[in-house]
Amino acid sequence: MKSNRQKVGAWGESLAAEHLLAGGYTILHKNYRTPYGELDLIGSKTDMLIFFEVKARTTGEFGLPEDSITKRKREHILQAIEYYFQEHPEINCDWRVDVIAIELDWQGKMQYFEHIRNAVMR
Numbered sequence: 866m867k868s869n870r871q872k873v874g875a876w877g878e879s880l881a882a883e884h885l886l887a888g889g890y891t892i893l894h895k896n897y898r899t900p901y902g903e904l905d906l907i908g909s910k911t912d913m914l915i916f917f918e919v920k921a922r923t924t925g926e927f928g929l930p931e932d933s934i935t936k937r938k939r940e941h942i943l944q945a946i947e948y949y950f951q952e953h954p955e956i957n958c959d960w961r962v963d964v965i966a967i968e969l970d971w972q973g974k975m976q977y978f979e980h981i982r983n984a985v986m987r
Contacts, residue, residue, distance in 0.1 A: 873923055874921055876973070877921020877969075878905055878919045881917060881967065884978070888910075891908055893909060894907040897949065899944075900948065901945040901948055902942070904945050904949065907949070914961075916942070916961075917962075917964070917965055918962065919964075920966050920967070921966075921967040934984070939985050946962070962983070963981060965979070966978070966979040967979075
């Protein structure tokens with residue numbers, strides 16, 4: 866059984882994917898697991914591979930969703946991406962890491978949505 870946090874995370878990833886598809890992105894993978902952690906969404910747009918970290922919250926009590934990406938989390942994301950490229954040596958293109966930050970109210974309505982491009986620097 867999923868915890869409330871997992872449900873909010875899955876809901877956030879679903880909303881993020883809908884937004885990205887509507888914006889012309891292609892979703893290649895969802896919840897890509899690596900030994901270094903999970904890559905929430907992997908997509909592409911105009912010859913660019915994009916790794917999306919989705920942060921969803923139901924309250925602003927602890928700050929903005931994107932504020933939860935710590936130095937350690939950034940390191941894990943970059944390690945997971947390195948693993949992804951090792952698993953897919955056929956991929957040779959430019960890439961970046963974007964963050965999708967979402968805040969939902971207690972009824973599940975979106976209160977805040979931010980797509981931050983190039984949010985995690987190499």
